[in-house]
Amino acid sequence: MKNKNVIITGGSRGIGFGAAKAFAEKGANLAICATNEAGLAKAKTELEHLGVKIYTETVNVSDVEACQKFVDNAVKTLGGVDVLVNNAGITKDNLAVRLNESDWDAVLDINLKGSFFMSKAVLKYMMKARAGSIINLTSIVGQAGNAGQVNYAASKAGLIGITKTLAKEFASRNIRVNAVAPGFVQTEMTDATFNEEVKQAMLEQVPLKRFASVGDIAKAILFLASEDASYITGQILAVNGGLYI
Numbered sequence: 001m002k003n004k005n006v007i008i009t010g011g012s013r014g015i016g017f018g019a020a021k022a023f024a025e026k027g028a029n030l031a032i033c034a035t036n037e038a039g040l041a042k043a044k045t046e047l048e049h050l051g052v053k054i055y056t057e058t059v060n061v062s063d064v065e066a067c068q069k070f071v072d073n074a075v076k077t078l079g080g081v082d083v084l085v086n087n088a089g090i091t092k093d094n095l096a097v098r099l100n101e102s103d104w105d106a107v108l109d110i111n112l113k114g115s116f117f118m119s120k121a122v123l124k125y126m127m128k129a130r131a132g133s134i135i136n137l138t139s140i141v142g143q144a145g146n147a148g149q150v151n152y153a154a155s156k157a158g159l160i161g162i163t164k165t166l167a168k169e170f171a172s173r174n175i176r177v178n179a180v181a182p183g184f185v186q187t188e189m190t191d192a193t194f195n196e197e198v199k200q201a202m203l204e205q206v207p208l209k210r211f212a213s214v215g216d217i218a219k220a221i222l223f224l225a226s227e228d229a230s231y232i233t234g235q236i237l238a239v240n241g242g243l244y245i
Helices: 014-025 037-048 064-078 101-129 140-144 150-173 188-193 196-203 214-225
Strands: 005-009 029-034 054-058 083-086 132-137 175-182 236-239
Touching: 005 014, 005 064, 005 101, 014 029, 014 037, 014 083, 014 214, 029 037, 029 064, 037 054, 054 064, 064 101, 083 101, 083 214, 101 132, 101 150, 101 175, 132 150, 132 214, 140 150, 140 175, 140 236, 150 175, 175 214, 214 236
Parallel strands: 005 029, 005 083, 029 054, 083 132, 132 175, 175 236
Antiparallel strands: none
């Protein structure tokens, strides 16, 4: 990864920041975006000491023009793009009969449309270079469904479709497209979403009897981006402790 240029959405915290740190530790330059300016500034400060280039920008990934502008700025600053990690995502959970249209649209816009817009923005550069790797963050929920998360499950299942389709469309240009499907991950978002009783019930379902760390997911992302995965495309790498077998 030394001197590779990596773009990560939602890179200021959680899995996105964990991935950014893992890439930077391997010598990759980074362009990370998020919606929280203070969070981005904090992330940049924490990553800069690793001695790589860091470009940050606040971006609403559901805005196609904002995605293209961010990618263009990132490429200009770093000198190219080798890897895209589509990590930005939100949840707005409710039972299907109670879920309103705005919450449906918000989740699909960020999680699904945002990943497509970012992929489309980097593909023109990757096609010209005839090389690249795109990694989408889907979820076990996109594979198995989950009560109370119909919008989130639909967005993550849609990402699987995007992953497989783009893999077929761009393999001839040596562009690989894969996805990581985490199970339960210990992050700020899950801590805020679930109380201890719910988390314990979730943990009992996991054969390995622990939640994934952010580092566990970052290692999977790093693998798919690396030359070690040079013959892997269109695949969904499940990192869920055996929860969905």
